[in-house]
Amino acid sequence: MSEKNGTPATPAGSPGPRPEPLRFFGTTWVDHDHGYTARRIAVAAGSLATAAASCLVLRFAYEGIQIAAIGSFVTVLVVVMFAICSALAFRHTWDGFSKRPDPHRQASLRGLLTIGFVGSLLAYFVRSLTEAPGEKLHREEYETARKQHENRTTRRTGNPAKKRRRT
Numbered sequence: 716m717s718e719k720n721g722t723p724a725t726p727a728g729s730p731g732p733r734p735e736p737l738r739f740f741g742t743t744w745v746d747h748d749h750g751y752t753a754r755r756i757a758v759a760a761g762s763l764a765t766a767a768a769s770c771l772v773l774r775f776a777y778e779g780i781q782i783a784a785i786g787s788f789v790t791v792l793v794v795v796m797f798a799i800c801s802a803l804a805f806r807h808t809w810d811g812f813s814k815r816p817d818p819h820r821q822a823s824l825r826g827l828l829t830i831g832f833v834g835s836l837l838a839y840f841v842r843s844l845t846e847a848p849g850e851k852l853h854r855e856e857y858e859t860a861r862k863q864h865e866n867r868t869t870r871r872t873g874n875p876a877k878k879r880r881r882t
Contacts, residue, residue, distance in 0.1 A: 731868075732860035740847045745857070756832070759843040766836035773797060773833070797830065804831030808838035812849050 734742045739758050743751040780790050807824060810816070828835060842848040 731864050732857065734857045735853050737849050737853060739826075740850075744847045744850045744853065749794050755843050755847060758848070759840055762836050762840040762843065766833055766840065769833050771837065779846070797833075800827050800831030801834035801837075802831070803834070804828045805834030805838045806833040809842070812842050813852055 735744045737744055738755055740751065741749075743749045743754065777790075777794070780793060803824075804827065807816075807828060839848055848856050
């Protein structure tokens with residue numbers, strides 16, 4: 716396959732399946748070329764740095780709650796809310812790397828995922844240590860599509876008119 720603009724091309728005249736690009740990776744995940752390893756390192760470092768910066772911002776928010784002196788119950792409630800939402804966001808993001816998320820469920824969880832953004836960042840970091848996040852799912856889908864395309868386009872050999880009839 717030749718490559719142009721980071722997208723593998725199918726053979727000339729062949730309308731075969733094309734791999735779906737991943738965020739930050741394009742289609743480099745197919746053959747692990749064109750800086751795939753460097754991109755994985757950059758994504759891992761970037762998501763970890765963003766998670767650390769986010770925790771710093773949450774610490775400032777916690778200090779603001781302490782300065783406001785609104786009570787220990789509300790403070791504990793806010794901390795527990797962020798912890799639970801982060802854990803749920805981690806799990807949801809992690810599951811999204813191995814199966815397609817339901818769009819309706821995704822829409823209903825948007826607020827929870829926004830609150831638990833640190834969990835999503837950490838899931839992205841952990842997954843990028845082993846592969847591009849979502850690579851396994853996309854690879855399975857791409858391989859299945861290629862096999863189906865090959866089966867549809869495979870031509871029989873021989874003349875079907877000379878085929879012997881079963882009696």
